[in-house]
Amino acid sequence: MKPGYKRILLKLSGEALMGDQGFGIRPDILQYVAEEIRSIHDLGVEVAVVVGGGNIFRGIAASSYGMDRASADHMGMLATVINSLALQGTLEGRGLQTRVQSAISMHEVCEPFILRRAVRHLEKGRIVIFAAGTGSPYFTTDTAAVLRAQEIHAEILLKATKVNGVYDSDPEKNADAKLIRNLTYMEVLERQLHVMDMTAISLAMDNGLPLSVFDLLGKGNIARVVCGDESIGTLIR
Template sequence: MTGATMTQITTEPETPATEPERYRRVLVKLSGEGLLGDREFGLDLEMVDRVAGEVKAVHDRGIQVCLVIGGGNIFRGISTAAKGMDRTSADYMGMLATVMNALAVQNALEKKGVQTRVQSAIPMSMVCEPYIRRRAIRHMEKGRVVIFAAGTGNPFFTTDTAAALRAVEMNCDAILKATQVDGVYSADPNKDPTAERFESLTFTDVLTRDLRVMDTSAIALARDNNIPIVVFSLHSPGALGEVLSRRGRFTEIRCDSDQE
């Protein structure tokens, strides 16, 4: 061997690349009943705070988030109309209930340091912004969470339809529907213990089997614009973040051509 010395070259272990997020922008649909917690009416502030914490965790990952919240915990237009009240008036009252829920969730998010804007389809400039599509998109691009209130602004349309409509208008990559159960079942599992749970479905499956995931207008809007719907349980802590990471229990509804 010559007198030349040999030097040992060491290399630092490579840091694994962070896997890119599956979705860039999502719409989260929350039922009003999901904010009840253990109450029979109104808002459970602990539940609102937990929901806000889960939205913040997703927002902190760099995912743009918008929400549509129902109003069934305060007022349900359809059931009231069935008891004899004018359906149009009942639906407008239900829309106002969604504004109350939106303001509660906004308050909880901003207490956690998340800038949030509420946009209402019924103008009420003293408490929130009017719905303006371009402004809503700009808010999300600036890192703000946007909550859409008052449904579509029209009676006879549910907040499910409002969620699908806003998801299309915002160019969302997915609709995440938080429900009382951990996916889509052939029947209500709380009433029928033999109900079958589905891991994945097509929009055609949902319509032909009459699975009550969302109303048919919402399903048709999502199908026609190729926006998948992911159904999961609001009552499972951390479920929102897990769904976005493709973990946990959920049912995904996609177009027929997207099914493997």
């Protein structure tokens, strides 16, 4: 297979890492994700990753129970650091050089986010994991993924989820929900399709960043998307 992109950013949801156990990280899924990332790294693709923290703590959910939103979001950012370090350890166990860069300064644990250093890591073939979202409350990790993708000049943002694309309605509630293969960002906004939050979608649209939404647990899906297989998931551009 020949990759269609030189540099990509992969967005992983924290929920995907917990599988069906309801909380935390399932080691077998972490191993699986690492192998999927390795498959595209071996093709010569420069890979950056943003991991959510919903398997450990969701700031927006905690704020709905009366917790201060800024404090809750900072807790969510720390959850993404835990996931990022777990993924780093698993990737390095496979011989892949990996760096975690955090938007919140924690020098003993990982590097601070420095754009030029991140790009240099990518150019040297290292996998860069961006942790702690944007470093600011009120912004989701989806928005952080779009922001980092723009900053490093990624050619596409891959959003690996638990569903196999974008549907016209919730497939868990509507048995007749139809999978949509191609969308424009304006259609996503107008139809209020729940792909990402509106801030992330607007930022991607303003900067012309393509987005592919697909099922993380379909073995080989990441490599297929990177190699231009449009029969996988939904492409938004």
